[in-house]
Amino acid sequence: MTKKRYSGSFTCALAMAAASSTLWAAGAAAQQAADAVVDTADAPGAKKTARSSEQIESVLVTAQKRKEDASKVPLSISVISGEDLQASHINDFSDLTRAVPNVSFSGASGSGAGLSNIEIRGISSAAGSATVGVYLDDVSMTTRNLYSLGSSEPKFFDIDRIEVLRGPQGTLYGASSMGGTIKFISNQPNLKEREASVYSEVSGTAGGSTNYTVNGVVNQPLIPGELALRIGVQTGHQSGYIDQVSPTTGNVIASGINAQDSSVVKLAMKWAPTPQLSITPSVFYQEVNSKDIDASYLDLPKNQTGKLVREPGNDRLLVPSLTVNYDMGKADLMSVSSFYQRTFNRTQDGTTVNNLGSAVPDTPPGLAAAIGALPSAVYLQNQVRQFSQELRVTSKPYDQKVSPFTWLGGVYYANLHTNVTDNEPIFGLNATYAAFGANPADPGQLGIAFPNDNSYFSERHYHTEQEAVFGELNYYFVPSLHATVGMRYLQATDSLSRNGDDYWNGGPTSSSVSTKSSAFTPKFSLTWEIDPNNTVYTSATEGFRLGGNDRPIPASLCAADFANLGITEAPTSFKSDKLWSYELGNKSRFLGNRLQVNAALFYIKWNGLQQDVTLPGCGFDYETNVGNATSYGAEFEIKAKPTSNIVLGLSGGYTNATLSSDVPSLHAHAGDPIQGVPKYNATLTGQYNFNLPGDYYGFARAAAHWTGSSHGTLVATDPDYQRPAYSTFDASIGATFDRWELTLFVKNAFNNDKVIQRPNVQSVSEGYRLDPRTIGISLAGKI
Template identity: 30%
Template sequence: MRRMAMQKLGYLRSSLLATCTVLFCSVPALAQDATDEDTNQADARAESQTPPGTIIVTARRQEESLADVPISIAAYDQASLDKQGVRSIDDISQITPGVTLTRGDQRNAGAANIAIRGISSTAGSSTTGIYIDDTPIQVRNIGFSAFSPFPAVFDLERVEVLRGPQGTLFGAGSQGGTVRFITPKPDLDFMRVYGRAEVAMTEGGAASYEAGAAVSVPLVEGSLAARVSGYHRRDGGYIDRVNYMSGEVLDKNANHSETIVLQAALKWQPTETLTITPSVFYQDIDIGDGNYYWEDLSDPDDGEFRSGNAVLNTSTDRFILPALAVELDLGGASLFSNTSYFDRKQSAVNDYTVFEAALWTGSPYYPAGMFAPAFQNNEQQNFTQEIRLQSNNPEARLSWVFGAFYSHSKQVAAQLVQDTFLPELFFNRTGVPFEVVFGQGLVDGLYTFVLDDARSVDKQLAGFGQLDWRLTDKLTLTAGVRVSQTKFNIRAQFAGPVVGPPVDDTGEQKETPITPKFGVTYEPNDDLLLYANAAKGFRIGGYNPAVGVPCGVSAGDPRPGTPLGNIGLSNRPPLFESDSVWSYEVGTKSQMFGSRVSVDASAFYIDWQNIQQNVGLACGFAFTDNLGSATSKGFDFAVQAAVTNALTLGGQVGYVKAEFDETVRAGPSAARNLVTEGDDIPLNPWQVNLNGQYSYDLAGHDGYSRFDYKFQSEQKATTPALNPLNGGSDLTLIGRQELHQLSLRSGVRMDAFDISLFVNNVFNTHKALFRQHDTAASPLYRSITVRPRTFGMTVSARY
């Protein structure tokens, strides 16, 4: 069966390569054979294309050209996302310098953490704002496995990545920046159709495929329209789950995933000045297993990736987002309201078998028949209401926006670690009954640890405003401020033998953060913009629930020999405050040679103070505290050029250096550092993206061939986890690795259709990007890599 599958794969690979080769190699011949009339038509098509830098964005809460916005933004419309084969937030992070996405949890299959310009943390609230239209959907980490959701990339009008703090217009959670997924609105006058289908094969893995369609129809011309879309994608797996002792395949290509997205919107314009748009966004992602493979069972050079986990690391992430947008034109101003409710349920079954075996027996290679799943659940119910009043005369000397924002966000987290084998494992190793040491047995005879419904509520009420005053036709000053009242409360209940007596604790935190912004913009002519900004961003603080008795809790002085006592504490700090950044940025945006060349560049310096950081205790608990400061600095540069009427070239370069400014210990007498001065925040310092597309006549139709190259540099500097001074003396682990990826696509446009063949990861890169193991002495390493070489065909349609 395997030989037949490999023969089929070889045939498909050869066919796709041959077709791609014909299309790519035919470019010069077809271009040479084209008639003068064909050439003139191609020139006319190229001249009619939208010049670089004219994507319309709403980064300042009003529609304006990307080239006119004096902040660092990467924006991608639907056409450019399709050209580059972007399907997920992972792809967006790879084509956007300054953005880091980490899928580093070796157990939770869906976990991801996103950061912009090095402002990265897994403690407390998210450092990056995630928006669908005007609704924030990011999560706070109140349990052990919370992570923010991300919409799939289909039927999106555009994606905006706003670098740097957006504390004035977007508020908490946008400390490092904001990623906005903007959905298309129904068209009142014309019928619009968009569709995309794809099939692909990954070397050594299973097939992937997708199909989706969107239709916008005027129901009452000029007054009422509807838009609906549906999308399904399956990403085939390429990692087999096997019996690590016998090698028997238990689950072939286990790490597959399914994504379903449904959208619907109604646009009603009862009068010329009033527009009402109700909408709903639904998404469901199901993952069959995690993307980590066991190094000692795999042979990446031969395309063989295997995992010996006892339990599949499954994950289900579902959310629904109904929203109501209302816009009223008041003449010289517009009143806008957005009301939304975000309801999300994420659950996972994570394999703790290796961890439990390594912890209690000293060997990660668990006995035959053992299994120890952890059941993790996270829920969000977020109600948000925002009202804005803003000027809508772009020619006015004074432009302004004022608004109010309210959110009520509930979260529920639960985790149950099941290990019925633990008492026997413990006795076999120590000769002492489990209950004697821990004072109790398993909870309900099943669980070693239970986090039973940690429930939290974040409330935020904010007022904000921003003014842009054109002193002259060339010089504009900007000033803005946001004042927020935040309140956080939580109740957490812990139980289990590793916890000691059950813990049930409740607490709250209140703050009033203020985040100003100042800027100056100079436009010497219509093709050049220079800007400088200073802005503050913040992240809401919180409350640390109590830790268990085994941690060394006492009412008096610290007790030596206990996890808390060893760091000079008698208890965890109940409260942690918001942390904040001040960002200083200068940049330029320019158009040259009749808008055939666009350049976008910026440099930044960010001062991050009072950083919320997790402090892990040997007793299994952790708390968050404000510890230390960091500095992030760097630049990003992007250029897009229409070299000829048929050839376009582009490139982006970004560099980020983010490091801690001081040595910080978890407590006054901690034996090791939490971070050491000079430690780098984990990221890939250099990011380079190059792309090019050549258009030509192909049998009377518009043919094209393009390449997209992505490079991320290795992080050679020491990070906190790898610094021996922080207890990170395990030099067998690796930091973020260098990555090269090349994608090729060649296709033809025929009226409304675009048919193309593609190859992703042409060089079949399979370097281990991350490596982890459960304990420092464990010989078992688990690693993650990029998807192997993938061949496929895409068909899209626009009408």
Template identity: 30%
Template structure:
């Protein structure tokens, strides 16, 4: 049956490709024949002087530009496009975007661009700081490591409702976006209040997942002038319940037995006010808030489940809930004067991330090799992570689009205090370690890790147009970074009382250079070189749960690991953006070569069920991404995006007689190929009612290269690891449009594909389960815009 499904998928993909490729060739020939007819065509502009909906405007260079004019590989999605494709969160964005990968174990997640990842399981639980910057407007919200594991350093990811657009910037963006953008950046851009007219947006949806529960959502956004041209507002609120599809059936009597236990509730709210006292000044205070509560991990036991039959089970005795909530108050002030725009952005990011993970099987298996027999032998770890980030940015930029010199200079300050709290509650650990002395409350482990990071940076970016068709770009960012940490671990699993204090200081310089050739408004060719870096961090002491663990840490000199340093890379890219046949065919292409040095890497200590971070290994990432949008006929639209990445180590790394990397090993289990193909047919039902049908297939290939965790000669070898399977998701949607109403029915994952992802064949921790994409889901959705 699986072979039949694979054949169907391949034929579907081939059909779309065969339809697009001949048209592409014909379009290129027709463009040559057209001569100079389209060379002076300007972008579509409405009566208010703003670009129309089909002319996407982005701010990837911290100034408004047509997507067509930006010499960066970017995928940009408007809210309407996100709705049409059923994209609700960053995992959906990653599935639809070449070069972008998202991995999750329920507690940890990692966002990876162009293979720049140090997460062994496809980026789901990475090493060191995040390699991808996450922004809400101009506000960085990604997390930093906390004591090497005393807290959860997974980054917050906004849900998608009432956004102006989502931008995915591929390649290092260190010059304008700082140290978190080693591989790229994902930006969630919110709409500003309208000062001229009232507008609104509403969305509601209900769906049913095969073998799972009902999902539903409802939200509304509205805004407009309070005083026309002077004062306006926009407010929004949204809730979504994701029905679960993983059953929690405890192996121990008295434990949890609950169907669809992995359900989740998400709440998002935003309020913004814009005051325009004069034509040249705009002041916008706003607040964004999000609260996501997952009642159990979205992972399951690979041993006890039957993925082919769509049955997913968790067998631990306790639930492992996750709660992630944050709010972001901000103040944006902008003033225009004498050809210059001055912008000030002041923000505060307040986040609490809490998780309880069932450790009931961890210690018994590690210490005695047997499972507990009663619920009172439970073990559970509580992790509470708190982020308190203050950010101030000031920048000046040229405001005359026709000027030969376009420039942006700015200063950036960030103070991020992150505190991780972790405890392991194990009142019956004495059954496995006779004579052990617990901390109050039956705790076998307790860690507190306050870490304060500060960054003071200045940056400048210039683009000078020598001729009407040729320009050069040069930019640089100089960052001074400081980290202060004070880490305390206690309890028998921490080897008693251990205290680590320290400071880390470094200065990073990230330049960028580029040459752009733009023969006409519809074609852009560019080459660029850019540097990215990732700040270093600090390790905490490893838990010493046995004499073997203590011996292993002593042999590695790992009792007090201290800090690890930053790593950096250079990316070299060539690309083009082309609009042909009067806009009927749009192409975007880029190819890149990345050289990565001094990589923050994981050193596993199996005897301690843990790892620490060290700098070793060099790597390279080579690949390309291609996006094609074509209007095949008046009513038939086709889309194709292809991303290819090959990210491998370039040297053998041996330390202490142990091999950690071989030249040619994959950096992580990242899918080499990402292919998304779509067809949409629009038709008229009546004079006022239009209909449409859409088919979209999202494919991620299996990584068949050498993985370090699967190499028996590697020090990090783990025989329990299984390679990620390929992912194929076929989605269908059909709907009608009447005025501002879009009413549609959809089927996601039509073929009910259940690939096993992030698999560890063990019951040791929840991270050693498996995950998959949501099974076949049938639903109805309605959006309304006015």
């Protein structure tokens, strides 16, 4: 049973970044970390004439569910454009978390695609509901924390931008956006122009072999100005760098077992029968086949594993949606109907927790040892499916001649089903018994049969249904000063039904439990535009997570663990937890719009944390509410353009997240750090553009990322308790000619192989390292 959870010149760049940092420290004690500026003039493939711009250009975002200049939005945002994702070779969540302040990740149960949990500003929990909302356009892909899967990870393909919203977003995005929200904004069909682009990349990984990615996108107006179709297709392969070795001889059995293949298809059509109405159906489909996880054994040479059972996974994501926009004159109406489905089937090696041999009566002699040496697997089938409907009405942008108010209001409904099936065979169990002339069902042995060698079966069905009404009201005292009041009221029903059987379940069992909950989450903010280049804001916002239900735990197997905790049985449910976040921020531009400095300070009080309590004797666990926590810190992002050819960036964050009360059931005390939260992180970037003969130009880019130390668990004796600080360095050089861009790049240039996480997976202390150095070449073009 999967019983446990797991949780120009570079010198010039440094000098300029140091000067920018000094300016920030001297003049912005309370500035906002939201460098929501994407300089489109510096996007790969941009026309050469755009390179002459010496100013940083702003971008519109939809963080508050209306199009706004990001420098005026009163919350902490980081925005990375699709062009910058491609240029920086940011390919997955781990890359993304290193590129923005105060965002981190932890492996859910091993490391690999679809197995990570995301944390923002220290709001981290591997139990209960998620703490960070994940959205593809306006479609929520947020699900509860489970030991068997992590967050959905859409490939960064045909993306207009990624918006990282720090701080609670419960008013507009609902439950589970306690720490923040990550939005993947897709490129939309263009009604006016035909567009076609291709991208190809080939690289090699140290200790692995060849990787590749190929994609193409076509946008075709079918009726110019009225109807357009956008189609995108991508396929990719990542080579593995971890070798499977024999646990007895140490010889390599298979090389590069953690290889991965992926494919993505995106379809969208936009129909605008009138200037006021647009209808956009779309479908996103993605499949990722992982041959194994990215973790190795720490007691073996680097990047080797001695597992007996391989751990492949198949992760399929389907997101169809229908978006309708209608301009009603004085307000805009939007309807988003969506269906989200994720199917993730995977295998874990359960050999190390196959301690059945110790329970086998040693008659005849040698049987117990033979049973204990058998390989064992954990077959996990996860399916998440959700239908949701959101309808909202948004006022027109502020116009002092019309009204001092702007507003937004809406309703939301979601019906979420999550199924987890767990089968755990011990291969050859019955044959081994037969070879010793015995039968496990005999009263003198275990007294129970093992059909198909299966030792544990569990089938769980979670069902959450929720309805919500939400809104925000802005009042402008004067054009430069306005206050915002927001609210969301939610009602939800959560149920869990479960069937179980076989030895480790204590025989056949069945249970069902249901709970109801409601929440009212307010939001208050005040925004002052001191002048067109300087905005200051402050906010107080409440965030929350829904409660849930626990599976029953057999008392016959876990009585000793219950006694140690002073209980007679495990709880059947857990409650919602809430937090209040207070933020003070600033967004400023200096030197004729060539220097942007954004920063924020925050303080968070979190009560009734949903936590996972492990029962070490029997290997089960349950979720409950224990303890309170406090998180405070700061973040900043600086962008500078000293000349039209140089772009520099410096960003960083500080988070101090600790328990504020003792938690005896977790052997934790007030002041202990929250797991998975680096105290510091920073990124330094630089780009230099230069002219080449003819109508061509070249570029050189570099990025240094530093992530501070953290704690992977609350248990000081756990190998994952102390996670070390680490750094990476990426660089690229290339040229643009006509419609094409050729780039030579390197990721993890110094081949840092530090073990950054040591997750305890099925009682094995495994190691997750940075991906080895990868060197490659890419070609992007418009055709």
